[in-house]
Amino acid sequence: MIGTAFRLRLALLRGALRAGPGSTARRVGLVFGGLFGGAAAVLACFLLTVARGHGRLPEDLAVLLFTALVAGWVVLPILTFGSDDLLDPARLALLPLTGTEFLLVMGVGALVGVAPIGTVVAALGLLPATATGPASGLVALVAVLLLLAMCVSASRACSSALSGLLRSRRGRDLGVALTALVALSFQLINPLVQVAVRSGGAGEDALQGLAGPLRWTPPGLLASAPGRPLPAAIGSLLLGLLVVVLLLVLWQRSVRRSLERAEVSGTRRRRSTTLAPRGVPAPAGRIGAVQAKDLRYLFREPKRLVTALTGALLPVLAVALGPLALTGSRPPAGLVFAACGMGLLSALSGANRFGLDGTATWMLISSATDARDARRDLIGGDLAAAVVAVPMLLTISVLLAAITGGWQHLASTVGLALALYGVGLGMADLLSVHAPYVVPPSQNAFGGGGAGQGCTAGLLTMGAMLVEVVICLPLLALLVPGLVTGAPLWGIALLLIGPVYGGLIGAVARRAAARRWAERGPEVLELLTAAG
Amino acid sequence: MEQQVGPDQPEVDAYEHSMAVQLRGLVKRFGSVQAVSGVDLDVRRGCFFGLVGPNGAGKTTTLAMVTGLLRPDAGAARVDGIDVWARPLLARERMGVLPEGLRLFERLSGRELLHFTGRLRGMPTDEVDERAGELLAVLGLDSAGDQLVVDYSTGMRKKVALAAALLHNPAVLFLDEPFEAVDPVSARTIRAVLRAFTGRGGTVVFSSHVMDLVERICDDVAVMAGGRVLAAGGVDELRAGRPLEEVFVELVGGGVTSGDRGLDWLGTP
Numbered sequence: 036m037i038g039t040a041f042r043l044r045l046a047l048l049r050g051a052l053r054a055g056p057g058s059t060a061r062r063v064g065l066v067f068g069g070l071f072g073g074a075a076a077v078l079a080c081f082l083l084t085v086a087r088g089h090g091r092l093p094e095d096l097a098v099l100l101f102t103a104l105v106a107g108w109v110v111l112p113i114l115t116f117g118s119d120d121l122l123d124p125a126r127l128a129l130l131p132l133t134g135t136e137f138l139l140v141m142g143v144g145a146l147v148g149v150a151p152i153g154t155v156v157a158a159l160g161l162l163p164a165t166a167t168g169p170a171s172g173l174v175a176l177v178a179v180l181l182l183l184a185m186c187v188s189a190s191r192a193c194s195s196a197l198s199g200l201l202r203s204r205r206g207r208d209l210g211v212a213l214t215a216l217v218a219l220s221f222q223l224i225n226p227l228v229q230v231a232v233r234s235g236g237a238g239e240d241a242l243q244g245l246a247g248p249l250r251w252t253p254p255g256l257l258a259s260a261p262g263r264p265l266p267a268a269i270g271s272l273l274l275g276l277l278v279v280v281l282l283l284v285l286w287q288r289s290v291r292r293s294l295e296r297a298e299v300s301g302t303r304r305r306r307s308t309t310l311a312p313r314g315v316p317a318p319a320g321r322i323g324a325v326q327a328k329d330l331r332y333l334f335r336e337p338k339r340l341v342t343a344l345t346g347a348l349l350p351v352l353a354v355a356l357g358p359l360a361l362t363g364s365r366p367p368a369g370l371v372f373a374a375c376g377m378g379l380l381s382a383l384s385g386a387n388r389f390g391l392d393g394t395a396t397w398m399l400i401s402s403a404t405d406a407r408d409a410r411r412d413l414i415g416g417d418l419a420a421a422v423v424a425v426p427m428l429l430t431i432s433v434l435l436a437a438i439t440g441g442w443q444h445l446a447s448t449v450g451l452a453l454a455l456y457g458v459g460l461g462m463a464d465l466l467s468v469h470a471p472y473v474v475p476p477s478q479n480a481f482g483g484g485g486a487g488q489g490c491t492a493g494l495l496t497m498g499a500m501l502v503e504v505v506i507c508l509p510l511l512a513l514l515v516p517g518l519v520t521g522a523p524l525w526g527i528a529l530l531l532i533g534p535v536y537g538g539l540i541g542a543v544a545r546r547a548a549a550r551r552w553a554e555r556g557p558e559v560l561e562l563l564t565a566a567g
Numbered sequence: 568m569e570q571q572v573g574p575d576q577p578e579v580d581a582y583e584h585s586m587a588v589q590l591r592g593l594v595k596r597f598g599s600v601q602a603v604s605g606v607d608l609d610v611r612r613g614c615f616f617g618l619v620g621p622n623g624a625g626k627t628t629t630l631a632m633v634t635g636l637l638r639p640d641a642g643a644a645r646v647d648g649i650d651v652w653a654r655p656l657l658a659r660e661r662m663g664v665l666p667e668g669l670r671l672f673e674r675l676s677g678r679e680l681l682h683f684t685g686r687l688r689g690m691p692t693d694e695v696d697e698r699a700g701e702l703l704a705v706l707g708l709d710s711a712g713d714q715l716v717v718d719y720s721t722g723m724r725k726k727v728a729l730a731a732a733l734l735h736n737p738a739v740l741f742l743d744e745p746f747e748a749v750d751p752v753s754a755r756t757i758r759a760v761l762r763a764f765t766g767r768g769g770t771v772v773f774s775s776h777v778m779d780l781v782e783r784i785c786d787d788v789a790v791m792a793g794g795r796v797l798a799a800g801g802v803d804e805l806r807a808g809r810p811l812e813e814v815f816v817e818l819v820g821g822g823v824t825s826g827d828r829g830l831d832w833l834g835t836p
Contacts, residue, residue: 204717310675310682324686328672335674335715394669397636398731402687404660557638564669565597 040143076153083160093164095246101254108186188282196289211337325415368441378452382459386466409553446526450533457537461544462499587770593642617781620791663732667743673717702730721748742773
């Protein structure tokens with residue numbers, strides 16, 4: 036049974052890497068995941084090793100590491116549910132397996148891969164870090180093995196218990212949204228941690244404060260076992276074993292329950308009587324229809340929300356919070372101009388509009404009965420994007436001005452950002468029509484881009500940004516004198532002229548894109564259908 | 568069906584006028600695969616027309632080319648007398664489409680989807696409201712109208728897609744596999760709606776591989792295989808007293824295995 040399960044797992048891994056739509060992205064993902072995970076594991080092991088002899092430091096580090104590993108094992112499969120065939124008991128439901136065999140197959144699935152190897156490598160650092168003799172060395176070794184068992188059983192017990200929810204459309208949407216949130220929060224955590232470290236007083240005290248209570252959690256007990264007197268160490272290991280056994284029982288139960296219970300799919304009703312979300316001014320006709328649809332999608336399809344958020348917020352977070360974290364003091368006033376980065380980038384999150392719509396694009400093509408309909412499609416989409424992005428851009432500009440005290444730059448920043456945004460919308464229209472690519476209906480919000488297309492799309496986006504910047508260069512004639520003389524009139528002029536300039540250039544680009552969309556709609560659809 | 572166009576001009580006009588759909592030499596190739604190799608077809612006005620054929624016969628590709636969703640490599644398609652690829656905007660106004668394998672905007676509710684479709688076509692809001700309500704009620708989607716289409720069953724999807732295709736009251740309906748995976752009750756509802764549509768002069772062209780159904784509801788039928796039309800004509804004329812399935816299998820050339828050869832072990836204890 037174990038051999039069969041092992042071969043099944045390997046076959047699934049091979050299958051996942053086989054050529055097909057998105058295989059390049061998967062391969063690259065696996066290679067990078069493997070390299071990154073491997074490096075992190077080796078680094079963790081190395082840190083533990085060099086911490087040896089620094090008082091309580093090695094044990095504290097080990098406690099944190101063990102707890103983090105178990106937490107990671109529990110959370111990650113929930114976020115990436117569906118990417119691993121051996122995670123979902125329902126996928127194995129048709130195989131003639133008994134309850135224990137079920138756990139064996141799923142367990143082998145969990146034990147073969149990058150994550151388990153990395154876990155063992157990282158955790159093995161416990162040996163050099165805390166072992167003082169053969170007895171404590173043996174205790175450390177057993178603790179590492181128990182940790183792996185704990186990781187696997189806790190992980191699978193949780194994912195099996197939640198499998199019903201995770202299989203449903205709503206659950207998957209939630210997963211995508213959570214993944215995005217986690218990724219975004221990393222962007223926030225990183226500078227905050229840096230600020231904390233820089234402000235001093237952190238370091239070992241904080242580490243001890245954190246590790247103290249965690250020593251008494253099951254993984255913490257395992258990590259601290261080698262440092263305890265032998266009877267207490269054995270007791271800790273036995274407690275760990277007991278937890279593993281309990282988790283196994285829970286796992287088996289949740290597997291049984293998930294196989295017996297019928298799937299319940301959510302059918303929440305929408306009480307909307309109009310197509311457009313309330314409170315959003317919507318033009319009549321086709322423009323309004325497309326705008327309303329896009330806005331509805333923004334909040335109903337997590338993929339879009341993620342695209343919009345990462346496109347708009349990440350650059351600002353990275354640009355604005357980075358220096359704040361590095362210098363630790365009030366950032367320079369000129370940092371207000373970081374909002375221009377958002378103007379530059381956020382429009383381009385709509386650069387694959389029809390790819391995001393996917394094959395549903397046919398509804399736009401087959402209902403275009405007026406020569407101007409193609410342009411209305413693009414205007415509607417741009418309006419929907421602007422309804423969200425422009426207020427966000429204004430808010431962030433004001434926020435940055437408040438943080439930096441650079442109020443004198445606010446007007447020129449907003450003018451320049453809106454100019455870039457206006458041009459960017461036109462660029463996004465052109466890219467949407469000329470270089471659409473398939474967005475696979477994957478669960479992972481960051482798994483966008485078809486085979487090899489992600490790279491092309493990335494290059495095109497970079498090109499579009501360059502064009503935006505070049506087109507907006509003439510506005511320097513207003514910006515530079517303002518910066519040199521400090522006279523507010525220049526900024527106000529830029530605030531007034533910038534958006535008009537960007538809007539006009541964007542409109543010209545949109546017109547060209549619309550001509551192409553009207554003529555080549557079927558070709559765009561064919562491209563989206565062939566690969567989808 | 569495969570009548571020759573006469574030399575006399577007024578006669579030609581009269582003939583063309585009586586046809587809702589005319590296909591001439593439609594060809595489509597995907598890479599090395601010849602999906603459709605020269606399809607000629609005429610569909611009378613007010614006719615319930617079935618396009619039948621095995622999987623991979625080229626039905627979907629043909630329908631996509633007639634409906635202006637897929638550009639043919641060669642050939643022409645006229646719908647309601649309008650050349651689909653020369654004057655696509657005008658032609659699209661005359662037709663309603665239910666494609667196969669293409670998604671809807673599924674993150675809208677059924678009602679929102681119909682509103683969306685109506686407004687895309689520039690229909691006045693109150694008219695869309697009224698028609699959407701009626702269509703949802705007739706198709707039994709009244710209570711599911713506020714549910715997202717992504718949560719619909721296959722049958723419900725087909726029904727809401729049909730409603731979207733009917734909303735602007737087209738002259739010709741093109742439906743690709745409208746009865747696939749649809750439960751008998753829904754299928755009966757769809758049939759009734761389509762019958763009413765043809766009864767008032769509308770034309771329905773639909774593809775299917777359920778011979779029973781085609782035999783029962785179609786006036787005319789065309790059998791496709793390997794990207795060509797093998798036979799076309801009135802259902803009764805084509806089957807000549809035999810079940811349509813028999814004629815179909817004979818035309819398509821799929822030998823019916825009796826099940827005597829091989830599989831001896833099957834069913835033996």
